[in-house]
Amino acid sequence: MDVRVLGAAAPDPFLSAADLFETEYDLEWPVRVRVRDDPDERTWAAHYDGHHVLNISRQAATSVMARELALHEFAHMARYEESHPSHTQSIDEVLFLALTGRSVERRKLAHCYQIANHMKDIYADDITLSLAPATKLLTFLESQLATAVADRPSAAGRTDWTRLTAAADPDITAVNAAFALALVERHDLVDPTHPLYDFAAVAGDDAPDVDVDAFKRRFKSLVTNPSESDYRKALVDVTRAYAVHSGSSPAAD
Known part of the structure; x- marks a missing residue:
């Protein structure tokens, strides 16, 4: 190498x-x-x-975190070289299939790319977590989610829709929480008393239109070696669930 x-x-x-x-x-x-x-x-x-x-x-x-971050990116490279569907599927194609003819808020459209990255990360971390202890990853996930929950916009003025970090708005923070829980449960890393569950509960309360448990199940249940069509369907379904079914209101296409 x-x-x-x-x-x-x-x-x-x-x-x-x-x-x-x-x-x-x-x-x-x-x-x-x-x-x-x-x-x-x-x-x-x-x-x-x-x-x-x-x-x-x-x-x-x-x-x-330098070594762990590098290891994670090496895992992405391995998935790309093996032509894993999670790393070859076009997100633009998925957005076309999932959202054509539907009215979707611009912020949610942007968040769909982050959700697609979460699904790629699930498959990369299947490799990463088979090679290295999860201690630093757990600390990182907990810190990121705690920061996002603390940094959420106030209920009185949710106008910060231009930010694309984890703290951009409560909806994507809730999905990020679902991803974190899915990852740790997929690899049996923690028990239900871990602080991640408390932060995820707060994130869910802040975003009543996002079903954290449902998104967690979607991420957690991704099969190891999906066919291209099965993976495309899974990504279309989760995209539609977030952008269309989680409380969307009419907005710009």
């Missing part, structure tokens, strides 16, 4: 992640790690003709 770090960051976390990844998996294409200055873009994987790029913010690259 060929990993090269480009930018002012120590290569150790990325090489350590590669060593751990190679105990069970491998990548045919080389990986280029590009360290970015933008702290809001934590990590993302890109795929080109014959190589992958792991984009990571300088803040993330120098954090205690």
